[in-house]
Amino acid sequence: DTAVSQTPKYLVTQMGNDKSIKCEQNLGHDTMYWYKQDSKKFLKIMFSYNNKELIINETVPNRFSPKSPDKAHLNLHINSLELGDSAVYFCASSQATTQQETQYFGPGTRLLVL
Amino acid sequence: AQSVTQLGSHVSVSEGALVLLRCNYSSSVPPYLFWYVQYPNQGLQLLLKYTSAATLVKGINGFEAEFKKSETSFHLTKPSAHMSDAAEYFCAVRGSASKIIFGSGTRLSIRP
Numbered sequence: 714d715t716a717v718s719q720t721p722k723y724l725v726t727q728m729g730n731d732k733s734i735k736c737e738q739n740l741g742h743d744t745m746y747w748y749k750q751d752s753k754k755f756l757k758i759m760f761s762y763n764n765k766e767l768i769i770n771e772t773v774p775n776r777f778s779p780k781s782p783d784k785a786h787l788n789l790h791i792n793s794l795e796l797g798d799s800a801v802y803f804c805a806s807s808q809a810t811t812q813q814e815t816q817y818f819g820p821g822t823r824l825l826v827l
Numbered sequence: 828a829q830s831v832t833q834l835g836s837h838v839s840v841s842e843g844a845l846v847l848l849r850c851n852y853s854s855s856v857p858p859y860l861f862w863y864v865q866y867p868n869q870g871l872q873l874l875l876k877y878t879s880a881a882t883l884v885k886g887i888n889g890f891e892a893e894f895k896k897s898e899t900s901f902h903l904t905k906p907s908a909h910m911s912d913a914a915e916y917f918c919a920v921r922g923s924a925s926k927i928i929f930g931s932g933t934r935l936s937i938r939p
Binding site: 717746753754755756757758761769771803805815816817818819820821823 | 861863865868869870871872873876915917926927928929931932
């Protein structure tokens with residue numbers, strides 16, 4: 714009955730590899746997000762999709778490409794991984810893009826690039 | 828542009844003592860403010876949110892926060908700390924286009 718789930722939970726890989734992180738929400742929400750949390754716990758939004766359309770794209774390298782096959786899924790593909798990509802990546806979802814809507818977060822994917 | 832500042836990256840209190848985690852916000856429009864908690868190796872969980880309905884907001888696990896416009900503050904409190912409250916706490920404000928802008932976090936430690 715997990716609301717927002719992410720796979721994998723842990724990901725260890727070599728520099729230069731390409732990897733994907735998957736996110737699924739079963740809340741019926743229209744909007745999904747990706748956040749990055751660095752080693753100092755600082756959280757910042759990367760992308761947001763509403764009904765499969767990109768609505769937020771912060772200054773993220775184009776090696777990061779989100780894909781939303783349907784409104785319940787938002788996957789994150791990362792090409793040519795770099796050491797600085799090591800972080801925890803959180804997926805989140807909300808019902809709408811109104812100011813009051815609560816965002817529900819997944820458990821996070823801990824990415825370590827060696 | 829909206830932003831939040833959390834004062835104190837680490838707060839340590841004794842079990843049973845008052846918990847006070849400070850957050851100040853900056854916003855050109857009436858803000859929507861949140862407190863999230865992150866337990867070790869877990870995701871973020873919403874503690875409470877302010878949406879202008881009431882200035883004193885009660886959340887889960889006995890936490891509450893008071894919105895003070897005159898002080899641009901939204902401090903989080905709990906009357907009596909429990910060992911299970913040890914976690915990272917994030918204050919956040921809703922920015923443009925639905926994105927949430929987080930503070931830098933405050934790690935709460937509880938001494939037995």
